[in-house]
Amino acid sequence: MSLSDKTRKALERVGLTSYEIKTYASLLKTGPITASDLSTKSGVPYSKIYEVLGTLEEKGWIGSDDSRPTQYFAKSPATAMQTSRQQFETEFGNNESTILKELTPLYEQSGTSERPDIWIISGVMNIATKILEMVDSCRNEVLIAIPKVAEALAKEALPKLRLLHDRGVDITILVSEDVDSETLKSLSRVARVKLKKGLFGGGIISDKRYVVLLLGEELGTSGSKEAVAIWADHSGLAGFAREYFEYLLQESKDVKKG
Secondary structure (H helix, E strand, O other): OOOOHHHHHHHHHOOOOHHHHHHHHHHHHHOOEEHHHHHHHHOOOHHHHHHHHHHHHHOOOEEEOOOOOOEEEEOOHHHHHHHHHHHHHHHHHHHHHHHHHHHHHHHHHHOOOOOOEEEEEEOHHHHHHHHHHHHHHOOOEEEEEEOHHHHHHHHHHHHHHHHHHHOOOEEEEEEEOOOOHHHHHHHHHHOEEEEEOOOOOEEEEEOOOEEEEEEEEEEOOOOOEEEEEEEEEOHHHHHHHHHHHHHHHHOOEEOOOO
């Protein structure tokens, strides 16, 4: 059975050798078969076939029965992949704890500190661009706090939020009580929306990792006031912001779906 190069490479990446790939592909086609017949069908030398069948069985890709001579059969690709994933995760977990146990103390002794990306962004357009970029790349969950001053930004982000909603991302939006009813109605179609009296600051937390905090306005070089925000790729800061967001949610009111 000939496989596409793409599938062959993918099978190699999940840990199968070229003989194992030939053997498994042949088994998918033949159904239950003896080792000697399989050697002929697959082109894997008879001197290697038992070793290959043994490793495939260990990896959970094939099974065998009690007949004489033994017959081998392919397990479904979905089952095989699931078993490989579990074995990889277990092995990765074991390796991770071994590595961290020895290497973390060395890292801490060196006095090196991590340098996550933290930036100050100024100007409404720059902040908006960064927020929309974050929303774009969000995969699981986004938390947004929108003060009255950022209402226009909420309207601008609506198409992207709708897209996220359709992708199954969990969206929670906290808005100031004085946000207009149209904006509220639009937002409540794509997200869980809550109202908070006197919501001053704002921000967005994406996938518990990326965070933008709106700091309000400060005087720019020309003497005019300019919007300023912090953007960070920092799970610690995002975690802290998330806890505060959850605290604000407890003090807020539900919005009835329009």
